[in-house]
Amino acid sequence: AACGQKKDSNKFIIATDTAFVPFEWKDGKGKLTGIDIDLMNAIAKNQGFTVEWKSIGFDASMTAVEAGEADGMIAGMTINDSRKKKYDFSDPYYTSSVSMATAKGSGIKSYNDLKGKTVVAKTSTSGFEFANANKKKYGYKLEVVEESSIMYQKVKNGDAVALFEDTPVIKYNIASKQVNFELPTGTEGKFNYGFAVYKGSNKELLKKFNAGLKALKENGEYDKILKKYLG
Template sequence: MTKRKRLLSLGAILLSFSLVMAGCGTKDEGSKTGTAGEDGKITKLVVGTDATYAPMEYMDEKGNIIGIDVDIVNAIAEAAGIEVEYKNYGWEPLFPAVKDGLVDFAVSSITITPDRQKEFDFTNPYFEANQLILVPEDSDVTSFQDLKDKKVAVQINTTGHIVTGELLGKTSSQIVAAETMPIAILEMINGNADAAVGDNAVIIDYQKNNPNVKVKLIEDSSFEKEYYGLMLKKGNTEVMDLLNKGIKIIKENGKLKEITGFDVE
């Protein structure tokens, strides 16, 4: 670096510093609120997801993100009069992406829980789910309690992981925590776990698409109903109101039931 470059005027330094700080202030204040049109109204939102969770969200052969969740968000966006753009982050990186404002909201079969509500805001529920158990066809497991002395595969930090941790202990070595649900199921198929626990839509879809794999489903009434919501950064009321408006419309006009096959309160 030359002496001339090092000896910038104090005024130039202060001006540059002011511009940087102004830019930082803009980024840190409040929450990301999408792309706005000339009238200031939101016209487009960026949506984060984990596209490994068929049939809810996954990639087709062309690399497009598709699934039930995507159909629902597209319907919400149409009802709210906005566009959406999807970005595939993966499950674990999805949460900091929302918190850091890299996306406007996330859809990824995210169950609304008290712990998550401490860190994020959620829309009104748009999907009802419950946990199912998948075991080999010759397994003697008939209930969730039968898994107490078994190895159980789950997707890390999902509801299946949480309820299995409550049964076996949060740090139990009997829990096989995989990055995705398909990998968790594969762990069970390969004999590295005695069962897999996950959301009903995903487990049923796996069995439907793999009829030659010798497995069976176990339902257990002890599993509580859970509800999915769209997840936002805390305080992002503008986007929250827009999404809830869309959810309300597709519930009332029957579009949500058309996509999912059932009503959601």
């Protein structure tokens, strides 16, 4: 008998965002898909472990990892110093930034045009951090929501004039004709995405992720996954 062995050490629960295209979302058939999903599944295959997915949202994923309800998370998560106090990150796997998106023809040309208007960002994200840090300077009202899809809906409806989110996600939404938006300003900052575990825990999983990522970069599978979603 597996005396005292509480859990199958070959299976890990991985949390992710609900819809953060093209990194994760559910396709028309309800199947979880995207760069993060393919990458993690390929790493698991390469390193000989299995993944149980929890598609629960970005802030919810961080909470789940912290609470030990998930072993790790992959959700286009920005590696930064404040998060490093709470999480251990893998080697970076993608470089990104934040941008502001507005409805085409809205007349918003710069952050100064946001004065007195409402903008929207998603809880706990890099987009939120940027929008929050500049709120006073540009005099806008910041609304915070849980899901990216709600941000896009609010800008479409005119409930908000702009949203702040990671540049590749906005661009993918525009390219797939989900929204008729534009990016009137430049990109903000530059950061990397990493896979995360709770600080000091799941060291073995983190090691496997890094080893798998390295292998996929070497054997061309990493490039293939990016190409599949980004062309």
